[in-house]
Every structure is written in C-alpha cells, then in structure tokens.
Amino acid sequence: MSEQRLGMVVDLALCIGCNACAVACKQENDVPLTKFNTWVESWDVDDGGRIRRANLPKLCNHCANPACVHVCPTGASYVDADGSVQIDVDKCIGCKYCMAACPFGVRYANEETGDVHKCTFCHHRTANGLLPACAGTCVTHARVFGDLNDPDSDVSKRLAAADDAGVLLDDMGMNPSVHYLGLDKTMAMERVSAVHKGGNVKTPYEGRL
Numbered sequence: 001m002s003e004q005r006l007g008m009v010v011d012l013a014l015c016i017g018c019n020a021c022a023v024a025c026k027q028e029n030d031v032p033l034t035k036f037n038t039w040v041e042s043w044d045v046d047d048g049g050r051i052r053r054a055n056l057p058k059l060c061n062h063c064a065n066p067a068c069v070h071v072c073p074t075g076a077s078y079v080d081a082d083g084s085v086q087i088d089v090d091k092c093i094g095c096k097y098c099m100a101a102c103p104f105g106v107r108y109a110n111e112e113t114g115d116v117h118k119c120t121f122c123h124h125r126t127a128n129g130l131l132p133a134c135a136g137t138c139v140t141h142a143r144v145f146g147d148l149n150d151p152d153s154d155v156s157k158r159l160a161a162a163d164d165a166g167v168l169l170d171d172m173g174m175n176p177s178v179h180y181l182g183l184d185k186t187m188a189m190e191r192v193s194a195v196h197k198g199g200n201v202k203t204p205y206e207g208r209l
Contacts, residue, residue: 025132035110042054069098124164144158167180
C-alpha cells in the first residue's frame with residue numbers, strides 16, 4: 001500500500017455548477033473537444049417543496065482497488081506511488097478494456113491517437129507541490145485536495161469533520177479516493193428535470209409519476 005494516498009473531498013453544498021473546474025482542466029491538460037477529464041452533472045430537485053439545482057462534479061475516483069488496473073493487459077494503467085491511478089500512454093494499445101471495466105465512465109479514447117485518457121489529478125502539477133487545476137480554480141473552494149493518509153492535511157481534516165461524507169458506487173468495493181459531502185442527501189431528493197453534462201442532456205426527464 002502506498003504511504004501517500006492523494007484524494008479529494010467535494011462539498012456539494014458549495015458547488016454552484018459554474019464548470020470553471022472543467023474549463024481549467026481542459027486548458028491545463030489539452031483535453032480534446034467533446035471529451036472531459038472532469039465535468040459537472042446538474043439537475044433540478046424538489047428539496048422539500050423548493051425547486052433548486054443539484055450539482056455533482058465527476059472525475060476519476062483514483063480507487064485503491066481499481067478495476068481498470070486489474071483488466072489492463074499491458075500495465076498501462078497502474079497505481080502510482082502517490083496512490084493515484086495513472087496511464088502510461090506508451091504502453092496503451094487502445095483495447096479499451098479499462099473503459100469497459102470502469103463503472104464510473106470517466107475514461108475516453110483519443111480518436112486521433114487511439115490511446116485512453118482520464119483525470120490524472122494533474123500529476124504533472126501535484127508532483128511539484130501544486131494543486132490540480134480543478135481544485136486550484138474552484139471559486140467556492142468546493143474541492144479540497146491532498147493526502148488522505150496524512151491526518152494533518154486539509155483534505156483529511158475536511159473529511160474527519162464531516163458527518164455526511166460518501167463515495168460513488170460504494171458497494172462495488174473499489175475504495176474511491178474522491179469523497180463527496182452531502183452525497184446521500186443530494187441523491188435522495190426527487191429529480192424534476194433532465195440531467196445535464198457539458199451543456200448537453202445526459203439523462204432525459206420522464207416527468208413525475
């Protein structure tokens with residue numbers, strides 16, 4: 001097990017769905033058009049009779065038990081010494097096994113090169129003591145990044161102080177490194193609109209029953 005484990009806490013009460021994180025990521029990592037390393041899914045919910053917007057940022061969860069790494073036939077997908085999940089594009093053969101194995105749908109194939117890409121936690125930045133572009137640009141400080149194994153880190157303190165932290169697809173046993181504050185509350189509220197991703201409809205709204 002890595003002595004260091006980089007991770008992130010996302011406070012859904014602070015996320016306003018501005019997509020500054022997605023824009024910063026695309027600029028920092030030269031992400032192709034129509035592709036995203038991180039994005040915000042937004043929809044309207046009925047919060048006790050009050051209609052409001054719910055926002056759920058998505059990115060690679062950098063799991064401690066990553067399915068993508070287990071199925072990669074060449075070792076292109078691997079867990080780095082800092083605990084993050086990375087891709088060695090020189091070893092990637094474009095088989096897309098990792099894309100099929102990842103239940104979070106956060107990987108994509110580069111149509112020009114054929115290899116697979118995803119969020120790296122801006123590895124080129126974090127290796128030099130900088131924040132990932134998404135966390136560094138968040139205007140409400142909804143994203144907190146750091147070492148989950150360091151109890152004195154900002155991310156560990158934020159997680160320890162919360163009583164409503166959760167992870168996506170917790171029952172799959174992948175042990176994600178991205179934690180969400182207020183996740184259960186957000187997902188429990190009735191959805192009353194389509195889910196939007198990057199300005200496009202991701203999940204249509206069928207109307208109330």
